Amino acid sequence: MSVAGETSPPMLAIRDLQLGFRSHRGDVQALAGVSIEVGEREIVGIVGESGCGKSITALSVMGLLPEGTTRVMGGSIEFRGDDLLTLPPRERRQMRGRDIAMVFQEPMTSLNPIMPIGDQIAEPIRLHLGLKGAAVTEHALDVLDKVGIPRSRNILPDYPHQLSGGMRQRVMIAIALACNPSLIIADEPTTALDVTIQGQILDLMVEARDTFGTSILFITHDLGVVAEICDRVVVMYAGKVVETGRTDEVLSSPRHPYTQGLMRSLPSLDTRQERLETIPGSVPALFDMPRGCRFRPRCSYADDGCRRDPPVEVIGGQKVKCWKARQISGVHHA
Amino acid sequence: MPEALLRVNELRKDFVVGPMFRRKTVQAIRGVSFVLNKGETLGLVGESGCGKSTTGRAAIRLIEPSSGSIEYDGVDLASVGARDMRRLRQDLQIIFQDPYASLDPRMTVEQILTEPLGIQKIGTSAERRERVMDIIAEVGLQAAHAARYPHEFSGGQRQRIGIARSLILNPKMIVADEPVSALDVSVQAQIINLMQDVKAKHGMSYIFISHDLSVVKHICDRVAVMYLGEVVETASRDALYEEPLHPYTKALMSAIPGRRGAQKRITLKGDIPSPASPPRGCAFHTRCPSAMAICKTTPPQAIETGGRKVACHLYN
Amino acid sequence: MIFFIMRRLITLLPTLIVPLFLVFTLLHLSPGDPAAVMLGADATAQQVQALREQLGLNDPFLVQLFTWLGRMATLDLGDSIFLRMPVMDAILQRLEPTIMLTLYALTIAVVVGMVSGIVAAVNRNGVLDQVSMTVAMVGVSMPEFWFGLMLIVVFAVEFRLFPVAGYTPLDQGFWACIWSLTLPAVSVGLVQAGFIARITRSSMLDVIGEDFIRTARAKGLPSRVVILRHALKNALIPVLTVIGITFAVLMGGAIAIETVFNIPGIGRLLVNAVARRDYPVIQGVVLFMALTFIFINLFVDILYGFIDPRVKNQ
Numbered sequence: 019m020s021v022a023g024e025t026s027p028p029m030l031a032i033r034d035l036q037l038g039f040r041s042h043r044g045d046v047q048a049l050a051g052v053s054i055e056v057g058e059r060e061i062v063g064i065v066g067e068s069g070c071g072k073s074i075t076a077l078s079v080m081g082l083l084p085e086g087t088t089r090v091m092g093g094s095i096e097f098r099g100d101d102l103l104t105l106p107p108r109e110r111r112q113m114r115g116r117d118i119a120m121v122f123q124e125p126m127t128s129l130n131p132i133m134p135i136g137d138q139i140a141e142p143i144r145l146h147l148g149l150k151g152a153a154v155t156e157h158a159l160d161v162l163d164k165v166g167i168p169r170s171r172n173i174l175p176d177y178p179h180q181l182s183g184g185m186r187q188r189v190m191i192a193i194a195l196a197c198n199p200s201l202i203i204a205d206e207p208t209t210a211l212d213v214t215i216q217g218q219i220l221d222l223m224v225e226a227r228d229t230f231g232t233s234i235l236f237i238t239h240d241l242g243v244v245a246e247i248c249d250r251v252v253v254m255y256a257g258k259v260v261e262t263g264r265t266d267e268v269l270s271s272p273r274h275p276y277t278q279g280l281m282r283s284l285p286s287l288d289t290r291q292e293r294l295e296t297i298p299g300s301v302p303a304l305f306d307m308p309r310g311c312r313f314r315p316r317c318s319y320a321d322d323g324c325r326r327d328p329p330v331e332v333i334g335g336q337k338v339k340c341w342k343a344r345q346i347s348g349v350h351h352a
Numbered sequence: 353m354p355e356a357l358l359r360v361n362e363l364r365k366d367f368v369v370g371p372m373f374r375r376k377t378v379q380a381i382r383g384v385s386f387v388l389n390k391g392e393t394l395g396l397v398g399e400s401g402c403g404k405s406t407t408g409r410a411a412i413r414l415i416e417p418s419s420g421s422i423e424y425d426g427v428d429l430a431s432v433g434a435r436d437m438r439r440l441r442q443d444l445q446i447i448f449q450d451p452y453a454s455l456d457p458r459m460t461v462e463q464i465l466t467e468p469l470g471i472q473k474i475g476t477s478a479e480r481r482e483r484v485m486d487i488i489a490e491v492g493l494q495a496a497h498a499a500r501y502p503h504e505f506s507g508g509q510r511q512r513i514g515i516a517r518s519l520i521l522n523p524k525m526i527v528a529d530e531p532v533s534a535l536d537v538s539v540q541a542q543i544i545n546l547m548q549d550v551k552a553k554h555g556m557s558y559i560f561i562s563h564d565l566s567v568v569k570h571i572c573d574r575v576a577v578m579y580l581g582e583v584v585e586t587a588s589r590d591a592l593y594e595e596p597l598h599p600y601t602k603a604l605m606s607a608i609p610g611r612r613g614a615q616k617r618i619t620l621k622g623d624i625p626s627p628a629s630p631p632r633g634c635a636f637h638t639r640c641p642s643a644m645a646i647c648k649t650t651p652p653q654a655i656e657t658g659g660r661k662v663a664c665h666l667y668n
Numbered sequence: 669m670i671f672f673i674m675r676r677l678i679t680l681l682p683t684l685i686v687p688l689f690l691v692f693t694l695l696h697l698s699p700g701d702p703a704a705v706m707l708g709a710d711a712t713a714q715q716v717q718a719l720r721e722q723l724g725l726n727d728p729f730l731v732q733l734f735t736w737l738g739r740m741a742t743l744d745l746g747d748s749i750f751l752r753m754p755v756m757d758a759i760l761q762r763l764e765p766t767i768m769l770t771l772y773a774l775t776i777a778v779v780v781g782m783v784s785g786i787v788a789a790v791n792r793n794g795v796l797d798q799v800s801m802t803v804a805m806v807g808v809s810m811p812e813f814w815f816g817l818m819l820i821v822v823f824a825v826e827f828r829l830f831p832v833a834g835y836t837p838l839d840q841g842f843w844a845c846i847w848s849l850t851l852p853a854v855s856v857g858l859v860q861a862g863f864i865a866r867i868t869r870s871s872m873l874d875v876i877g878e879d880f881i882r883t884a885r886a887k888g889l890p891s892r893v894v895i896l897r898h899a900l901k902n903a904l905i906p907v908l909t910v911i912g913i914t915f916a917v918l919m920g921g922a923i924a925i926e927t928v929f930n931i932p933g934i935g936r937l938l939v940n941a942v943a944r945r946d947y948p949v950i951q952g953v954v955l956f957m958a959l960t961f962i963f964i965n966l967f968v969d970i971l972y973g974f975i976d977p978r979v980k981n982q
Binding site: 217279280297 | 603
Binding site: 080082086111112113114115116119120122124127128129130131132133141142145146177179190193 | 793878879880882883884885886887888889890898901902975976977978
């Protein structure tokens with residue numbers, strides 16, 4: 019789908035990923051065949067509501083799934099052509115922070131509270147770049163400068179609680195960028211921040227892509243943020259991908275009933291509505307998934323045919339996992 | 353001419369924080385004034401530390417204001433005695449952001465909803481039960497839910513319980529403190545609709561506290577924008593969104609992500625200063641793209657222009 | 669940092685006053701005339717009167733209090749009635765065995781407790797976890813003197829590896845001293861180790877679940893580094909409090925264990941003083957223990973400041 023994908027293998031290709039989750043109510047399927055591609059220099063957004071599996075998808079790419087309770091049951095995660103799931107644990111660990119880095123939602127709790135900022139940035143630099151002594155400090159100051167914390171404001175001896183929320187997230191991004199990774203996974207990096215600070219951080223992420231050519235997998239629940247920075251978007255619902263496509267296309271003409279419902283239930287700044295449209299009901303629990311299309315019980319188009327697993331329809335540039343996609347869009351079978 | 357329900361004048365709240373010997377005073381709100389009209393929804397917007405939550409709570413005296421007055425129903429809420437306050441409490445209710453944390457986990461929904469009626473000594477037990485069941489139906493829950501405990505509900509349903517609790521005493525006004533911020537988009541829409549429905553039916557007023565400008569635009573009639581413990585601009589919804597006057601409001605509006613057809617985002621430099629040591633002069637001058645010399649020394653007074661208020665030296 | 673320590677010292681003052689006052693009133697709370705009680709039934713009226721003069725019991729209460737506080741300020745704890753020597757000298761004479769025993773037991777408690785706590789947390793719900801926590805549970809529930817007696821029966825009487833009782837002073841060699849204290853130190857130390865192990869485990873588990881541990885793993889750090897550099901230091905904060913308390917418990921435990929093993933320490937001094945109603949000695953030892961406890965806690969507080977920057981910047 020990505021432009022780069024046609025000539026070379028994409029940076030990241032998650033193919034039919036299945037993930038099991040052990041709970042007190044038995045084993046459940048947290049991800050039921052998720053496929054996502056991220057091309058070179060591309061920012062791909064994953065949107066969806068809580069429990070849709072977007073964060074767990076990110077953690078499975080990083081290899082940071084909670085041990086003991088979560089298990090990959092099938093599929094592959096190819097990074098520059100190699101399947102991460104078959105790599106020996108040691109190699110996989112060494113890729114973390116060097117080739118694939120991650121930025122988390124809560125910059126306050128994601129930094130070690132009792133370790134100076136400088137030491138926290140230095141860790142991946144020493145580990146992956148093999149630098150020592152003064153070179154490490156130089157490199158750390160360089161990276162901080164790139165995320166908008168000038169050298170003159172040396173925060174290396176400071177502790178996280180001495181910084182503001184926005185500064186802390188800049189530090190997290192600096193840690194992620196420290197070894198110039200090919201891919202950054204950002205899990206709701208602006209959700210905990212104020213709106214004026216959020217803008218600064220979004221600018222920073224786009225800048226990182228433009229200057230270092232980093233690909234970014236951006237996880238968020240906020241369609242506004244997707245519109246702002248993502249080239250392509252993946253919409254997830256209840257452990258499945260329901261729609262993918264170019265951001266402008268998906269947001270201007272959503273084809274899956276869930277994407278449509280999501281867009282309509284957002285209060286608009288441009289038009290005046292008396293009432294918001296809603297999606298009836300709520301997200302099904304993992305241990306109580308409907309058969310076939312998982313959106314069926316909440317979908318106004320659904321009929322008995324939707325009890326079978328829906329196919330992926332390709333409409334224009336969009337891929338839609340829905341029996342009714344063509345009917346809804348007024349597009350007929352070719 | 354709209355009729356005022358609540359008049360807040362020069363409200364202040366100081367918190368004393370820090371360990372012994374190093375106490376310092378944080379001025380959470382520094383002279384906030386606004387009017388809430390009957391049947392109106394007033395939005396309080398701003399970023400963290402702007403004092404919007406403190407303002408909402410102090411306005412119904414859930415926390416004691418340090419100074420200022422709150423005129424309601426011919427009395428000053430800020431100085432009224434405990435006994436009168438308990439009577440007035442019926443009229444003044446609140447909905448919290450996190451319904452789970454604000455519902456007693458060991459009480460059933462019915463117990464949670466009956467408790468306020470018991471405290472205010474309203475009705476016989478049969479009447480109370482009937483009232484509770486009516487409210488449960490009104491907020492879109494089922495009768496069977498009455499016997500369940502908060503942990504058995506989803507986030508959206510819990511917020512319905514929170515709304516039911518605020519409605520049970522038939523209040524004149526409800527402070528809604530970020531009521532939909534913790535909810536998913538599809539559930540958020542359900543709760544916003546519910547809040548509008550119950551208002552249409554009972555005709556109470558809302559103070560709607562939120563950091564989400566799209567939600568505020570949808571639900572509010574008038575909006576007060578706060579920054580570092582002060583109201584910087586108050587205007588009707590349409591006036592504010594069509595033509596924000598205060599530079600902070602402008603930046604806030606332009607920062608809404610994904611706003612279609614919007615002008616280039618005004619990126620504010622730097623961080624929000626600590627409420628423990630707000631800048632001198634205009635509190636916003638450290639980040640303001642239009643700051644002038646006077647802004648560093650003199651705090652601007654709020655002036656009225658065309659039915660709206662703005663506190664900025666640009667308009668003096 | 670210096671300000672932080674100063675502040676801690678100042679807040680300590682009220683804590684000092686309470687034990688001082690309690691110890692002083694101890695004498696006055698005893699039923700009847702303390703002088704008569706101390707001298708026993710055979711004492712003549714003159715002897716009682718002489719002792720009352722010596723103890724200052726004829727003065728008004730407040731005068732007595734301030735005279736006593738003045739003496740305390742110059743570290744004058746008075747004279748023992750029975751031992752015919754200053755209380756301070758009696759305490760100093762008996763100090764070495766108690767300090768050695770407490771430090772030895774504390775070392776055992778901390779090393780065994782923390783290592784097994786960390787191992788248990790890292791292998792959560794594994795065999796090592798189950799085994800070490802069961803042993804810790806048994807340890808916590810075991811009375812120290814009984815455990816001490818069992819150790820004597822097995823290792824001293826049966827296998828003759830250690831002496832049955834007694835103490836070899838430090839000036840006869842460090843290892844000889846350690847050897848003589850091993851059984852008593854193990855009996856009090858292991859019991860406390862169980863306590864420390866349980867706290868270390870739960871504290872480590874809390875920290876391992878934190879977001880910054882995930883960040884550390886996302887950097888590609890090996891598990892060993894994640895655990896030792898990031899988790900352990902954070903987990904240490906609550907454990908430190910427990911170690912401070914353990915120190916106090918060990919000093920208290922010394923009273924029983926010094927009797928079981930016949931060690932001439934502070935504990936024995938106190939037990940003997942109680943038996944002989946030697947009030948100045950009782951006062952002196954209780955005060956000494958209370959002050960030690962307070963200063964250990966001050967030390968722990970200051971350590972907090974070194975480990976956790978948030979504490980001193982508060």
